[in-house]
Amino acid sequence: MSKRLTTTSYAVLAQVAVHPWSTYELAQQRVRYFRYVWPRAESAIYREVTRLSSMGLITGRKEYVGKRARTVYSITDQGLAALRQWLDTPVSPFAMDFEAMIRLFVAPLGTKEQINSTLTQVQNDAQEMLRFGGAVKQEFLEGIAVTQDQVYIRALAVDFFISLLHTVDAWAERTLREIESWDDLTPDGKNERGLEIIRQLPVATPEESVKGPPIPPDTQLRLRRSR
Amino acid sequence: MSKRLTTTSYAVLAQVAVHPWSTYELAQQRVRYFRYVWPRAESAIYREVTRLSSMGLITGRKEYVGKRARTVYSITDQGLAALRQWLDTPVSPFAMDFEAMIRLFVAPLGTKEQINSTLTQVQNDAQEMLRFGGAVKQEFLEGIAVTQDQVYIRALAVDFFISLLHTVDAWAERTLREIESWDDLTPDGKNERGLEIIRQLPVATPEESVKGPPIPPDTQLRLRRSR
DNA sequence: GGACACATGTAACGGGTTACATGATTTC
DNA sequence: GAAATCATGTAACCCGTTACATGTGTCC
Known part of the structure; x- marks a missing residue:
């Protein structure tokens, strides 16, 4: 041991x-x-x-x-x-296992039904977890939670949980709608649409932000280090 | 093997x-x-x-x-x-490892500096990943990505990635501000504020939604089954 | 009084990690 | 020509999982 x-x-x-x-x-x-x-x-x-x-x-x-x-x-x-x-040691970073994303990448090898069912499962999972979040919310509001004296902390955690799940749910929803609008899973004629989606993503490209000093090399993202 | x-x-x-x-x-x-x-x-x-x-x-x-x-x-x-x-087998559900949340739960055992540095680290990690997302965005817009012919699929994945990271970043930000406003990490006088945050969470409590039929017991959330 | 769920674990396999090893190229 | 870094792995430990085991209360 x-x-x-x-x-x-x-x-x-x-x-x-x-x-x-x-x-x-x-x-x-x-x-x-x-x-x-x-x-x-x-x-x-x-x-x-x-x-x-x-x-x-x-x-x-x-x-x-x-x-x-x-x-x-x-x-x-x-x-x-x-x-x-x-509490004095460094935190291990946020990490996720999200198999659905791998399946999305190889989706063109399969059928529309397959990717649809994958995304639907993602959405169902998220909604199920949201229902759990709702139950926790109610417990606290009723004052019967085991950690009722810690509401001021737990509220912050539940906030995270709910926000994240809404993000997943919303993404699954709009991605399902997007795929629904396709005739098939081939790249044919979908190129420009894909670029449009990319273009609208709310994130700065490095090109746009070369004003600041270059990022020092030791700012490298750490992989999960959970041991 | x-x-x-x-x-x-x-x-x-x-x-x-x-x-x-x-x-x-x-x-x-x-x-x-x-x-x-x-x-x-x-x-x-x-x-x-x-x-x-x-x-x-x-x-x-x-x-x-x-x-x-x-x-x-x-x-x-x-x-x-x-x-x-x-692609015909069931997906394993979304799962995350988020150590910072455990630290948040036990934060009252430590100092404000400790929880602050944990949350700052979370935010830095998210922003670093967002920078990576920005680089991917640019690659696609410039047309030089290795999977350029798959933009129509990859765009959906990058969308997820960016959305999720914005959610994490925003949560870390508002949580840091919330904790900043505290004098210490004790529960003293923070109870009502915590309940207010809980109350405002955008999720239905089961109480509010007992109109529909009861959830069948086999809708239980699956744990990650990644093997 | 049989079935079933609750309560409390143990055994064993293997996937994931950390740590180490070693030659080839590049840098200065 | 020494040092650093790139390229390509191997070894071993151990955490996490799946599968099994066994008694106890409870329901009908």
Whole structure:
């Protein structure tokens, strides 16, 4: 068992910091915590709990619900200190896995139905997540959220979540409409239209912005470094 | 070596489908292809190339640049067929790793400087990626992009990329301003403000939308299934 | 009292990462 | 002709996943 803590470790630690949980609850309640910003399999949570416990960052207390034993974990002072220390290290950048984009690139090899169904799936996923966001919103407004005392922070996170999903949803929508307007998936006659879309994108080309000093080479974008 | 192809395999295959590349070029040029939507380490690309080649989905031809040997890979008919077949399988959903969100949640354990630097980093990353997006835009407008004949498709992808980054950038900006306005990171007196932000989020609460039929239980959001 | 979902895990595989290695070219 | 960088990989660890296991409460 490695000694290094990963972001996943800190995610679990952060969740335990809110209040004590059993491992099962931790794994389940990730939905309301980091499932969407740091998705991991349940078994990964179980392993992290074992690890954090063996390192003394959380402590388990055996409880019984009827005849069934369960271990409820709380954060230790050492665990809190570890979290605080972590806040001084550099963040790993935003990263996404978006398979639909790869499929879009190779879409001309397939059919209109295929790319349509891919984009529809993207939109459905986004709308489903938005529904979850709506549920969270309501919980806070009703004052029954587990982290009700942290609204002032959580509001900022939910804001991000909602904004991002609206962006994905809207993009899927307009892209579906665009493809609908095509007769087929070949490049024939679609060149100028594509350039027009590109031209209208709200972003400056380097040509337009060569007034400023050149970008120093060490400003290179970091790849995700999540270990 | 497992026989199953992963999304990473198909990403490499899709890139080789554009035109032949040496392995090194493939690993480098991911920047212009899937680096941002399917980020993987270079060594993973090398391994995939070996695998795809041994499965006959791509073929390598030895070339020499001066004294240095290199293998240039092209896609085979079998590889094209595999890509086409893949388009009929369900997409794996959008997923993100966004460590900054975890840090935001535990921000009250640390200092204002710490959360500020986290959010600034998020904004810098987004702006750096936007600059890259601008460069891609210019390439297409100048007509010198490698996939110039695919503008009509790529435009849709670049649109997504730009939209998403503007969303991230704007969120980081307004969140930085919000936190700037605080005296400290404690909940004291920030409760009502948080609720106000939540209230204004552009998403329907389930309460508001109970007119429609209940959501069938099998509409559950899938977790990323990228294998 | 059988079925089913809840609660709590363990085992094993493999994909992704980090770290290292090595010759060839270019730079100064 | 030394140093830096390019080009091309290999090795090994470990995180994350999928699949399985097993007892316990609950529903009808």
